[in-house]
Amino acid sequence: xxxxxxxxxxxxxxxxxxxxxxxxxxxxxxxxxxxxxxxxxxxxxxxxxxxxxxxxxxxxxxxxxxxxxxxxxxxxxxxxxxxxxxxxxxxxxxxxxxxxxxxxxxxxxxxxxxxxxxxxxxxxxxxxxxxxxxxxxxxxxxxxxxxxxxxxxxxxxxxxxxxxxxxxxxxxxxxxxxxxxxxxxxxxxxxxxxxxxxxxxxxxxxxxxxxxxxxxxxxxxx
Amino acid sequence: xxxxxxxxxxxxxxxxxxxxxxxxxxxxxxxxxxxxxxxxxxxxxxxxxxxxxxxxxxxxxxxxxxxxxxxxxxxxxxxxxxxxxxxxxxxxxxxxxxxxxxxxxxxxxxxxxxxxxxxxxxxxxxxxxxxxxxxxxxxxxxxxxxxxxxxxxxxxxxxxxxxxxxxxxxxxxxxxxxxxxxxxxxxxxxxxxxxxxxxxxxxxxxxxxxxxxxxxxxxxx
Amino acid sequence: xxxxxxxxxxxxxxxxxxxxxxxxxxxxxxxxxxxxxxxxxxxxxxxxxxxxxxxxxxxxxxxxxxxxxxxxxxxxxxxxxxxxxxxxxxxxxxxxxxxxxxxxxxxxxxxxxxxxxxxxxxxxxxxxxxxxxxxxxxxxxxxxxxxxxxxxxxxxxxxxxxxxxxxxxxxxxxxxxxxxxxxxxxxxxxxxxxxxxxxxxxxxxxxxxxxxxxxxxxxxxxxxxxxx
Numbered sequence: 001x002x003x004x005x006x007x008x009x010x011x012x013x014x015x016x017x018x019x020x021x022x023x024x025x026x027x028x029x030x031x032x033x034x035x036x037x038x039x040x041x042x043x044x045x046x047x048x049x050x051x052x053x054x055x056x057x058x059x060x061x062x063x064x065x066x067x068x069x070x071x072x073x074x075x076x077x078x079x080x081x082x083x084x085x086x087x088x089x090x091x092x093x094x095x096x097x098x099x100x101x102x103x104x105x106x107x108x109x110x111x112x113x114x115x116x117x118x119x120x121x122x123x124x125x126x127x128x129x130x131x132x133x134x135x136x137x138x139x140x141x142x143x144x145x146x147x148x149x150x151x152x153x154x155x156x157x158x159x160x161x162x163x164x165x166x167x168x169x170x171x172x173x174x175x176x177x178x179x180x181x182x183x184x185x186x187x188x189x190x191x192x193x194x195x196x197x198x199x200x201x202x203x204x205x206x207x208x209x210x211x212x213x214x215x216x217x218x219x220x221x222x
Numbered sequence: 223x224x225x226x227x228x229x230x231x232x233x234x235x236x237x238x239x240x241x242x243x244x245x246x247x248x249x250x251x252x253x254x255x256x257x258x259x260x261x262x263x264x265x266x267x268x269x270x271x272x273x274x275x276x277x278x279x280x281x282x283x284x285x286x287x288x289x290x291x292x293x294x295x296x297x298x299x300x301x302x303x304x305x306x307x308x309x310x311x312x313x314x315x316x317x318x319x320x321x322x323x324x325x326x327x328x329x330x331x332x333x334x335x336x337x338x339x340x341x342x343x344x345x346x347x348x349x350x351x352x353x354x355x356x357x358x359x360x361x362x363x364x365x366x367x368x369x370x371x372x373x374x375x376x377x378x379x380x381x382x383x384x385x386x387x388x389x390x391x392x393x394x395x396x397x398x399x400x401x402x403x404x405x406x407x408x409x410x411x412x413x414x415x416x417x418x419x420x421x422x423x424x425x426x427x428x429x430x431x432x433x434x435x436x437x438x439x440x441x442x443x
Numbered sequence: 444x445x446x447x448x449x450x451x452x453x454x455x456x457x458x459x460x461x462x463x464x465x466x467x468x469x470x471x472x473x474x475x476x477x478x479x480x481x482x483x484x485x486x487x488x489x490x491x492x493x494x495x496x497x498x499x500x501x502x503x504x505x506x507x508x509x510x511x512x513x514x515x516x517x518x519x520x521x522x523x524x525x526x527x528x529x530x531x532x533x534x535x536x537x538x539x540x541x542x543x544x545x546x547x548x549x550x551x552x553x554x555x556x557x558x559x560x561x562x563x564x565x566x567x568x569x570x571x572x573x574x575x576x577x578x579x580x581x582x583x584x585x586x587x588x589x590x591x592x593x594x595x596x597x598x599x600x601x602x603x604x605x606x607x608x609x610x611x612x613x614x615x616x617x618x619x620x621x622x623x624x625x626x627x628x629x630x631x632x633x634x635x636x637x638x639x640x641x642x643x644x645x646x647x648x649x650x651x652x653x654x655x656x657x658x659x660x661x662x663x664x665x666x667x668x669x670x671x
Binding site for chain 1: 452
């Protein structure tokens, strides 16, 4: 098998994504309007929310591929699930970093038990367990099945965790972004452009990881 | 029928060896005493922490019990006989769930008085409502716990995986159980915490279902 | 009665069974031979439903294996290296539990009768944790003698048997022959194969390397060493 970038399709996708991400960065820094009272801190919102979107997409993918793996028993779906899990976890980790960066100037403290942030933290912990199971769960043929079950458990648990945390700490400020779009239509356009460019990054990552996973499988089975 | 046979098997083994309930109870007593020593404050102040302490204790106790829950299957590989019998994997899961549920309730029955004795828990009139919360929460703990300890059965890292995975998966249930317990102890109106009862109930139903459906993938080698 | 097609299994990505296919007829006693690590135990465990194959299908008396359906396992029984009992339960309880899980209608008198025949009288109410290896093997034989299976999957039945146990197993195997019960058993015991098997399946490097019904005429030692 050849290297990832030796395929024209992958090369094109990578270059296209790189350009779009640069444009996105320019838009966020130079074009996006200032939001009163939040100033520069608000701009992390163009990153923070797409990160959450990517993480969600990744984990949703894990759920779907895990079910397919358990039903069809085809290792192909396990490689898909693993690729999505790793990509999703990278983004979950970034949410946990960017959240406090934003919260510090706005709320005065880096960590509050904000429901979405807390849910992400618990989900992140669950996925640490997911990778531990893959590592320590015995031979691949079995640990991959355990991981699939956990991938399902984790995603099904998320809404319950979210509702629980939401009611658990009702006094905590929740995300204020909902109203922001009303200030200036540009905010909305730039936000959606950012969402698009981050989704492209996710697609690149998953494709790259899939390629690596297939190579690894070939090597191990040889 | 087979489900009943399997549950009877678990209970008979427990009656013989008393492994689960005794070790869980002794450990529970230790944890409660530890809390009593560590928070050596005025008894009135305990009331605020009590619900959290109760559920932390039973989370630890459950972890200990779950680590032993498949031990008898492993010792002479009886699990292989179970898997090669004409029983649905889902029923094996349900039998383990129900028997562990009974064990943890038994442990609570034996250790709850200590909360009254050392940590000033006022059971009294709250007992019927509290029992309801315990029955429901224990079922949730057992459902998710049996799934994870089933994965630990053939894994050399089983002792690590159970505690690492149990807490995050159970977090909504533990939050809910703590809230409801606090509500009952403060004699609040039922309507104030029925949301939490719904959370625990949803969890119990969903994870019993997921466990029933996926236990084949967990139990087969 | 048993049709196995393309069973494949890997372990840590290494293929241990590669597209294993064969058929067994009703009443055949088939010896599964092969070097250690050839995948004999894995194959038996896959057919018993204990190990999940990577790919492949199998059919037992017209019912598909490897599905969520568990009813086909009524027709089979597995006897492995370990004793497969609950250590805290007594010999009697283990037998009656096993039979109850298979939905077999066997009277308690019949169980006690068998315990006596297999020289376990007096120990039937002790937990099997206290049994010796020979007693555990005889208890397993009672399990097999009392249940109504069609396909017996047995992993090295003669290993570690004492003379008494060997005699019991011989008479059982003759009885099963008469009842036209099918056996698939792995073994390293050439004499046992020569006397008791109707057919030899040799598994080597994850494949069926040799399959013959000429058990009486061929050199079994040579087959076991890979010369055929």
